[in-house]
Amino acid sequence: MNTVVTPAIDLADSEGYSANPTGARLDADRVSAWFGTHKVLERVSLSMPPGAVTALIGPSGCGKSTFLRILNRMHELVPSAKLAGQVSLNGADIYAADTPVTVTRKRIGMVFQKPNPFPAMSIGENVIAGLKLTGTRISRRAQAELIENCLQRGGLWDEVKNRLGDAGGSLSGGQQQRLCIARSLAVSPDVLLMDEPCSALDPTSTRRIEETIGTLRDQVTIVIVTHNMQQAARVSQQCAFFLAEQGTPGQIVEAGSTKDIFENPRDPRTADYVHGRFG
Amino acid sequence: MTTLIDLQPPAPSPQPDDDAPRSLRKSLSLTDVIFRANARVIAALVLVITSAIGIFLGYQLVPTLHAYGWRFLTENQFVPGINLIGIAAGLLGTVEVALIALIISFPLALLTALYISEFAPVWLRGALSAAVDLMAAIPSIIYGLWGLLLIAPRALYVSRWLDEYLGWIPIFHVPGGNPRAAEFFLAAYTQSPFIAGVVVSMMVVPIGCAVMCGVFQQAPIGEREAAYALGSTRWGMIRTVVIPFGRGGIVGGTMLALGRALGETIAVLLILTESFDIRVRPLEAGGATISWLIANFWGDVSHIQLSALLAAGFVLFVITLIVNTLAAIIVNRSRSGSATEI
């Protein structure tokens, strides 16, 4: 039986740790998920505190992405999808009937595996697309400042500052992904979810994005799904190891600080996975 | 131990360079030779038949212009009895009816396509798509019946209302209408290009809708999810992702519908009554389109007048051809091009 996980992470270990992280706390309490009658997650509980990057690791097909999509109410876009359990943002259930889903998605942003800038918009327009979509109006000058600010935080400003009017699709894969990160930041989310953001990118772009994640850590709470263990070891402070054994729904086998998961795993399956004996 | 590779270029070889492509004899079996020849013959036959139509129709311009001169295109009256042949009114009427049909059908087709692809429950979508295809397959005579006997008597009240309240705009005016009279003169409104346009619009909505719907459903799911993940509502997502993606299909489908509306005969034949004035008053009874001219007068014309009718048909054909070709080009150039089949 899964218990509610509240690991005592020693965050002072991590470099660049800010004493006052500004993200929000995200808690999942016994979340189960189905597609139709097929159960894919079994009572998953996890706490994702601000100021830290939480990595969800595990072999493919064990529900990590499904769990991530439950965190910002994208799971329910699939017609046959169902879920049970609670997800709380700073204590408030995001699935409560009186919370509009659009507000939740604004506060909990997402970056996808395949970069998806809007091709009909320029680079600058892409960054502030979220404002338009959520009906937030700001002055021209504030828009320009926001574009620069977000592109800086996304690590793309220097490369595009002179061509903000170019089409969104004209960038390389890594640049597009950083543009998507900047776009997500523009709506000032409290949490940023990242679903294997580097799996479609080359190693150089991957490194840039990992650097970006490092600098964003104390501004937004970050939860990242990755099947690359080394990446998890590099960027995260807390890890949760997902596993779905044959025919059973996915579960968290073990969760804790990254250091402990990699150096002192308690479950033999965790040890096998982090040492590369299966994947 | 590794081997060192000699990086010096080799001494030029005294032998002839035999790295040239060798010629292969085209070796087709006898069956294939016969097959390819047959296929070529069939295609040539079809080419001859289909191009013969275009050439024949186009060729009719020669005797027509010889007999009637360029007045053929500028004269608005078409009265075979006194050999007064002109298609100006017909051309104007064709464009008028087609435009009215387009104005009515474009928003309906677009919104219905959006409904089917974005709002309808998933299980209903297939049935609705099939229903739209079926609507396109229903013969125009059936729509003609429905239009003439069910819609026309009611649509003329719309005409009267437009004349009464917007009649100060010249395009909505109906001289002889007198809408405020206690028993207003119905006949002034009945057989108008407006009503014909309403019926034709019904016929072309499924054509545009089918193309647009197919295109909208191809909008990439990655971009849709990106919009939702930013906190967008469904309409925001549609406006940012689906419609920009489907621009090619929207334009292409609309132009395809326009091409159909230009050539529509039966609905116009049943509804319009004869009038050869050059005027733009679609609410007023009377009008003519080129296909209406042909369908009305084909039996009553002399030999040379038949050539004139054929030449008029050629003009119509050229117009529809240009519209359809433009539609195909626009669709092929757009992002949704590969997804659309015009």
Place this chain on the structure above:
Amino acid sequence: MTNLASAGPPQVHMGAAVGAPAEPSDRPRAVTAMSTDYRLTLAGSLIGSLALTWLLYTQILPFSGVVGFVICWYVAYVAMFATVTALVHSAPIVIDRLWTAVITGAASLVALALVSTVVYIVVKGWPAVHHLSFLTQPESKGSPTAPLTQGGVLNAIVGSLIELGIATAISLPLGIGTAVFMVEVGGRFATVVRTVVEAMTALPDILAGLFIYAVLIISLGFQISGFAAAMALTVMMLPIIARASDVALRVVPGGLREASLALGASQWRTIWRVVIPTAAPGLAQAVILGMARAIGETAPVLICSAPSVFMNGNPFVNPMNSLPLYILTGVRSGEPRFIERGFGAGIVLVVLVLILFGVAKYIARPRAAGR
């Protein structure tokens, strides 16, 4: 130190352990897109706008009639709905709901038009069509003013089927053959053929009829007959079938052709035994949809044939009636009984089109993978 979850497969707990906190039930929770607030706003606006329109309709607003009422009600409903939503929610949500209302309204209008067409035809044509004699007797057995039990549309049905048969018999092999040439043989000539064929799909139907009339009947002296009408239908069908077959053949993966050639088959064998059978559902759908379109064509048969009232099985001698032509003649006559018969014939025509359409969709239905 990590927190360890239990090893092994999860157990379903039917009851909590004594003293342990109650678990949330592991049952799916409802996540509705339409919250209660939305439903109430919707219902309230509908009723409120109805009441408002009712009150104001004849007094203040310059409209009359049912259609005007519905339009006013719809406008009032949308306005009310938008206002109420705007009181509580932000702009994007108001706009989203507004557009949802508009889009749903437009789709309903189109659906209503389609349904009204079908219902109208059926209701008006039923008095004629439910007599068996309507389907089994030709026109000559009755007259336009005779009661509906005398005389029918058999000659028109037969005429339609014969004309369609001839047209299909010619355009099927020619159309598919051209498509085979364009796709399998290819080359510059094929590009020319493709361009011309695509251009001819834009031909208005009346011109097909006029062309045949001018060439076959006037110049070559043929009679106005079923054959001439069939030729006009062929001219219409040929480019459509050729183009649709072209698409169906191009969808066949090139790998299949290569596999066949690699086994030593000739090109002809490859096409006949591999490509065409693979493309067969698409080809059949192309042909049948062409037929469904041709059977309803009125303009070509109007010019190339005449509404004869006699049974005529010979397409070469004497004119042949067909269903669309019969309907057109009936409606234009202005004679009420004849119009009724026209509606009856309309039902027959729609049923034929439906059958063809259904067969086409059935043949081309997506099959389970691994067929």
